[in-house]
Amino acid sequence: NAGVTQTPKFQVLKTGQSMTLQCAQDMNHEYMSWYRQDPGMGLRLIHYSVGAGITDQGEVPNGYNVSRSTTEDFPLRLLSAAPSQTSVYFCASSYTFEDHNEQFFGPGTRLTVL
Amino acid sequence: KQEVTQIPAALSVPEGENLVLNCSFTDSAIYNLQWFRQDPGKGLTSLLLIQSSQREQTSGRLNASLDKSSGRSTLYIAASQPGDSATYLCAVSRTINFNKFYFGSGTKLNVKP
Numbered sequence: 452n453a454g455v456t457q458t459p460k461f462q463v464l465k466t467g468q469s470m471t472l473q474c475a476q477d478m479n480h481e482y483m484s485w486y487r488q489d490p491g492m493g494l495r496l497i498h499y500s501v502g503a504g505i506t507d508q509g510e511v512p513n514g515y516n517v518s519r520s521t522t523e524d525f526p527l528r529l530l531s532a533a534p535s536q537t538s539v540y541f542c543a544s545s546y547t548f549e550d551h552n553e554q555f556f557g558p559g560t561r562l563t564v565l
Numbered sequence: 566k567q568e569v570t571q572i573p574a575a576l577s578v579p580e581g582e583n584l585v586l587n588c589s590f591t592d593s594a595i596y597n598l599q600w601f602r603q604d605p606g607k608g609l610t611s612l613l614l615i616q617s618s619q620r621e622q623t624s625g626r627l628n629a630s631l632d633k634s635s636g637r638s639t640l641y642i643a644a645s646q647p648g649d650s651a652t653y654l655c656a657v658s659r660t661i662n663f664n665k666f667y668f669g670s671g672t673k674l675n676v677k678p
Contacts (some may be wrong), residue, residue, distance in 0.1 A: 515648050554599060561606075
C-alpha cells in the first residue's frame with residue numbers, strides 16, 4: 452500500500468493564479484480531509500469528506516474548493532491564490548466507523564504564493 | 566469549540582532521560598485522542614490512539630495516558646534517544662463527528678547525544 456500520496460511536493464504561485472493540489476489514498480478510507488499547517492498555529496481543517504459525493508467545510512474554507520468524485524481522490528483547488536495561502540498543506544484519511552478513525556497523513560505540499 | 570494546548574512549545578533533554586509531553590483540551594466530550602510525530606519537512610506519523618474509554622496505551626518506549634475529566638493527556642517517552650528528536654502533536658476528536666480532529670501546535674523535542 453502506498454498509503455496517502457500528495458502531489459506536488461513543492462509549488463510556487465503568483466498572486467491570482469489557480470492550481471489544484473492532488474491527494475489520493477489506497478486504503479479504501481471513506482473519510483478524507485485537508486489541513487494547512489502554519490508556524491505556531493498547529494494544523495487547521497480546511498475541508499473534509501465522509502464519502503464520494505459528500506464534502507463539508509472545516510475551520511478555514513475560504514479561498515479553497517474541493518470535490519470527491521471517487522473514494523480514492525480528494526483534490527483541493529485554490530481559486531485565486533493569495534500570499535495568505537502560503538503554507539504547508541496536508542491531506543489525511545481514515546475509516547468512518549467507530550474505533551477505526553485513526554488518521555493517516557500524506558507527506559505534504561509546501562506552497563509559496565508570491 | 567475544542568481548544569487544544571501543548572506545553573512546553575520546545576524541550577531539550579540529554580540522551581537517556583525519561584520525559585513527559587503534555588496535551589490539554591477544553592471540551593471533555595472527546596471521542597478519542599491521537600498522538601503524532603512530525604520530522605522536519607515531513608508528514609505526520611501516528612504514534613498512539615487512545616479511545617475515550619481507555620486510560621492509557623503503550624507502544625514500545627512510548628506510553629500515552631488520558632484523563633478526560635481533567636482534560637489532559639500525557640505522552641511518556643522512556644530512555645530518550647537522539648532519534649526521538651521531532652515535533653510531537655496531539656489531536657482530539659469529539660463525540661459528535663468523531664472523524665474531525667482538533668490539533669495542538671506541538672512540542673518540539675531535541676534529545677542531545
